[in-house]
Amino acid sequence: MTMEFMDELGLSAFICGEYYPSIVSGAKTLLGQGAQHDCTSPIDGTKTARFQLATPEQLNAQTERACAAFKIWRNTPAPVRGQFVRRIGELARQYKTQLAQVITLEAGKILPEALGEVQEWIDVCDFAVGLSRQLHGLTIASERPGHRMMEQWHPLGPVAVISAYNFPMAVWSWNAMLGLVCGDTIVWKPSEKSPLCALAIQTIVNRALDEMPDVPKDIVSVIIGGGEIGKAMSQDQRYPLVSATGSTRMGKSVGEAVGARLGRSLLELGGNNAMIISEHADLDLALRAIVFAAVGTAGQRCTSLRRVIVHHSVKQALCEKLVQAYQSLRIGDPRSEHILVGPLIDEMSYATMQAALTDAKQQGGTVLIGGERVTEKVPEGGFYVTPSIVDIAANAAIVQQETFAPILYVMSYENIEQAIDIQNDVPQGLSSAIFTENLKEAELFLSPSGSDCGLANVNIGTSGAEIGGAFGGEKETGGGRESGSDAWKNYMRRSTNTINYGGELPLAQGIVFE
Numbered sequence: 001m002t003m004e005f006m007d008e009l010g011l012s013a014f015i016c017g018e019y020y021p022s023i024v025s026g027a028k029t030l031l032g033q034g035a036q037h038d039c040t041s042p043i044d045g046t047k048t049a050r051f052q053l054a055t056p057e058q059l060n061a062q063t064e065r066a067c068a069a070f071k072i073w074r075n076t077p078a079p080v081r082g083q084f085v086r087r088i089g090e091l092a093r094q095y096k097t098q099l100a101q102v103i104t105l106e107a108g109k110i111l112p113e114a115l116g117e118v119q120e121w122i123d124v125c126d127f128a129v130g131l132s133r134q135l136h137g138l139t140i141a142s143e144r145p146g147h148r149m150m151e152q153w154h155p156l157g158p159v160a161v162i163s164a165y166n167f168p169m170a171v172w173s174w175n176a177m178l179g180l181v182c183g184d185t186i187v188w189k190p191s192e193k194s195p196l197c198a199l200a201i202q203t204i205v206n207r208a209l210d211e212m213p214d215v216p217k218d219i220v221s222v223i224i225g226g227g228e229i230g231k232a233m234s235q236d237q238r239y240p241l242v243s244a245t246g247s248t249r250m251g252k253s254v255g256e257a258v259g260a261r262l263g264r265s266l267l268e269l270g271g272n273n274a275m276i277i278s279e280h281a282d283l284d285l286a287l288r289a290i291v292f293a294a295v296g297t298a299g300q301r302c303t304s305l306r307r308v309i310v311h312h313s314v315k316q317a318l319c320e321k322l323v324q325a326y327q328s329l330r331i332g333d334p335r336s337e338h339i340l341v342g343p344l345i346d347e348m349s350y351a352t353m354q355a356a357l358t359d360a361k362q363q364g365g366t367v368l369i370g371g372e373r374v375t376e377k378v379p380e381g382g383f384y385v386t387p388s389i390v391d392i393a394a395n396a397a398i399v400q401q402e403t404f405a406p407i408l409y410v411m412s413y414e415n416i417e418q419a420i421d422i423q424n425d426v427p428q429g430l431s432s433a434i435f436t437e438n439l440k441e442a443e444l445f446l447s448p449s450g451s452d453c454g455l456a457n458v459n460i461g462t463s464g465a466e467i468g469g470a471f472g473g474e475k476e477t478g479g480g481r482e483s484g485s486d487a488w489k490n491y492m493r494r495s496t497n498t499i500n501y502g503g504e505l506p507l508a509q510g511i512v513f514e
């Protein structure tokens with residue numbers, strides 16, 4: 001399948017016979033030597049690309065090249081590294097529409113959300129460029145006369161990035177743009193469901209590399225492979241940091257492998273996000289936030305709203321408003337204007353959604369709306385569904401798990417402490433929100449006895465975070481933090497330095513050794 005935006009990005013030029021390459025950096029473009037892998041678009045099931053996946057031997061060779069590039073890049077001044085990232089950001093701006101079209105093609109996101117994802121990459125570039133002049137350490141008072149103490153932050157090494165299909169560009173950019181200004185090199189294994197997005201990114205990076213001949217060509221590369229390539233990266237001690245985004249099942253495997261060699265892992269895993277709707281909430285505001293958070297990206301965001309915990313006195317009113325809003329959702333081809341809900345990623349995702357709805361009903365849940373496959377006025381071959389709302393008890397087993405599809409569980413509570421308990425009583429801890437006009441409730445929710453999630457919001461939804469904050473969550477969400485705030489420290493090593501500028505050699509803690 002060749003499309004104009006693929007030509008404009010230079011993606012079509014990659015095709016060799018029937019195959020796209022599986023290893024690409026600024027220096028090399030190589031076909032994979034592993035199993036054949038066909039990709040399809042969730043829009044209509046048509047074939048988008050054919051690969052031969054990379055083999056562990058090919059990964060090994062690319063890792064070597066990334067190690068060699070690191071030796072040069074680490075000594076490039078950080079503000080100069082920032083100039084390279086700035087150029088990438090400029091090119092991403094220039095090709096924003098085409099890049100978004102690749103996201104829509106491969107991940108099925110509606111175009112406005114896909115454009116938002118590319119914007120996130122552009123925003124991270126801006127942030128990283130500023131950061132390239134602010135990678136600062138502390139100076140610390142020494143207890144010894146004639147001494148000075150300070151911290152420096154140095155580049156860490158090649159970073160392995162493993163990512164999920166649902167944010168096929170933004171997650172890479174959080175890691176790569178920060179990692180690059182920090183002086184690291186990046187080897188990226190994207191989801192095998194969204195490899196064209198990764199190659200599209202590499203076309204942008206390669207353009208920047210062509211314009212800047214002093215930048216080592218292997219500082220950024222893509223390797224298209226399956227879970228076994230991710231596993232091999234996790235086990236490889238040449239990667240001091242493995243940043244992995246995806247399911248909790250995958251994160252446990254990566255965490256174990258990296259932990260066994262005492263490396264660092266940065267894990268961004270599944271969520272089970274909740275919103276508390278108090279009797280003091282502005283229900284109309286809450287309604288808008290719920291609908292975007294629950295059905296945006298067809299419920300396939302890590303921060304998608306899965307649970308509404310609503311005060312019993314307003315539950316019925318809220319459910320009626322929600323059902324009405326869900327009835328007017330426009331479901332269909334994500335490339336068409338005015339569509340709000342695109343397809344699920346594949347048939348497996350549809351089957352998982354159906355199984356969860358069956359379980360929910362068996363556990364006493366009542367489906368208020370949705371859950372059916374849509375076949376009219378949508379492209380044939382895609383898996384389109386009506387987003388579902390299920391009224392269910394807070395202690396039903398099904399609400400403990402993340403089902404990566406648009407199912408919203410609604411449950412009621414009696415008092416705010418109970419609502420917070422219900423919210424926190426799941427294995428995951430990514431995103432949370434409260435809707436209330438009551439200051440005491442809002443502050444309690446944000447306090448040490450409030451939400452236990454990495455993200456806790458007041459009067460806004462659970463999804464759509466800004467890049468300036470640190471992003472990530474607790475418990476089975478993995479504990480990692482990426483993007484803004486001081487997340488850059490993950491990509492550097494800290495060196496504590498004590499300098500003696502006096503003529504004596506006093507020992508710390510007053511020890512006399514003579």
Ligand code: NAD
Nearest residue numbers: 164165190191227230231246247250253268269270271302
């Ligand atoms: P997934 O876990 O199936 O795959 C993610 C990546 O891990 C893919 O690249 C895959 O090839 C790789 N992988 C699989 N097994 C591996 C192993 N044993 N070792 C190393 N790598 C392995 O996830 P998915 O279906 O692509 O994405 C959906 C999941 O990702 C959801 O659970 C969602 O919540 C989560 N997610 C989390 C965040 C976050 O920031 N917390 C962001 C996006 C998605």
